[in-house]
Amino acid sequence: MPKIVLTADRALFTDFSDMSFLGFGLCLPYRLVPKIIQYNFLSPKVDVSKDYRAKIAPYGLSKLEAILYKSGWSYEDIIITPPEYLEKVIDEDTKAVGVHVVDPLGLAPVSWTLKSMSGGGMTCTEYEFRRLMRKLNEIRYENGYNYKIVVGGPGAWQLRHKTKEFGIDVLYEGEGERTAPQIFREIVNGGNVQEHIIGEDVEDAMMIPTIRTPSRNGVVQVMRGCPRRCQFCSPSMFKIKYMPLEKILCETKLNLKAGAKHIDLVSEDILLYGAHGIDVNQEKVLKLFLTVQKECEKFWDGDYKPRAVFSHTSVATVVSAKNIVKKITEICGYNSSRPIFPQVGFESGSPEIVRKYFIGKPRPWSPEDWPRLLVEAAIIMNENYWYPCYTYIIGFPGESARDHKMTIKVIEEMHDNGLYVWTFPLFLVPMGGSLLDGKIDHTKLRDLSEGALEAMIVGWKHSLWVSKKLYIKLITQTVPKGFKSRIMTRVSKYALNALEGAIKTIESDPEVIEKSFSKVNIRNTSSFLWQLIKHL
CATH class of the missing domain: 3.40.50 (Rossmann fold)
Known part of the structure; x- marks a missing residue:
């Protein structure tokens, strides 16, 4: 044994x-x-x-x-x-x-x-x-x-x-x-x-061995670390390493042979693969996608068409490398029926907060350019069927009502432009290894100002609008047609309706979270699922 x-x-x-x-x-x-x-x-x-x-x-x-x-x-x-x-x-x-x-x-x-x-x-x-x-x-x-x-x-x-x-x-x-x-x-x-x-830091990516057991969901790490140095993020503490293409290809083949439905290229910012600092290396990025997508296409069989996808990118690199964004979409075949859903750091719409906590994020632009970059990047991504989740942070030390209003303004501009961008608020958390680790506590609900709560609600409302537009695409491109797909569609619709009701309730009475939401327990309840099944 x-x-x-x-x-x-x-x-x-x-x-x-x-x-x-x-x-x-x-x-x-x-x-x-x-x-x-x-x-x-x-x-x-x-x-x-x-x-x-x-x-x-x-x-x-x-x-x-x-x-x-x-x-x-x-x-x-x-x-x-x-x-x-x-x-x-x-x-x-x-x-x-x-x-x-x-x-x-x-x-x-x-x-x-x-x-x-x-x-x-x-x-x-x-x-x-x-x-x-x-x-x-x-x-x-x-x-x-x-x-x-x-x-x-x-x-x-x-x-x-x-x-x-x-x-x-x-x-x-x-x-x-x-x-x-x-x-x-x-x-x-x-x-x-x-x-x-x-653990001691690894100096050279060649020291990192390729996996032998296939990874779930076709994950392949292509990069460790990030040059942006945001104070709230732990990867900023690691030395940046780019995995050699031959190692990436080896793990790609392993996962495809195991039946992976896509190859998920994991990094802090896929467009910075092979970069010199924050200067995008177009040749290396495109070669990465060409190589991985070509390998995926070798496994195409009927409806089984795995493709290269990725987990994260960033606003500044999207704007600085918009031509590469278009080429990646062409290489991987992203379209209205098969879009991609990367995670992107929005953080705040306030240049003042940018300057204090993540001054490296807008580079090569300045903190004052950040609100414009957020919208411009969203437009570029949507034009190429990238429908991102923008996460923003509530609870920065010293944030003001003005900072929240600037965040709201950015979200409203994206909504007015009909952009498919989830805007997801997150409480500030001092992640282990980050520059804020040990210096501040987790943001708490009772500490939220009216402006902070409003900024959260505006983001939720826009995300709800996006979800109602796209949830069918999310399910149909990943779950084969059949019973499970129909269940997921019904459950998603139920959840979105419940979320819409919850947002309206919180907006009218924030104290409902403590008074009512805290008492809900449906862990052992399956009756609502049978109601869904009856309507399939």
């Missing part, structure tokens, strides 16, 4: 029904997410082999597995398995269990905002993490096993003072290529390891 078991909780170890955006539903308090919806649509199980190896895995686990293989461990020594099968693979030979975390306590920006605005309570992400840790500790103590639990990943910062509560033996933060193999080797050999480890 394996010496090292790698896993994650059910909110992470899933393919989100091949719709990554459904993962945001798991950021809600679990009392608001019926079990039948969560476990069948938001976080269904992934397939495993006869020996319980996951056929796909969260990218972080696949990467750690590759790192350990590179350091000398054999195939028999390591297994990646979903939480449902831990009892099947853990035994007296197991010396270490590695747990990948992203949002274990519901403290990340989306979770913190959604639970605050819905009356509080434990998010699905936290609920599933607690379930997993309880299970790992029960297996360990009930069977007398002596394995160590090692927890790491982007969300490890949330657990800095919680290791004893969760039975965590080693909390690991930072990159894994240099330090993680040493830690696991020491544990397996029975040595003593510090409770809190900070």
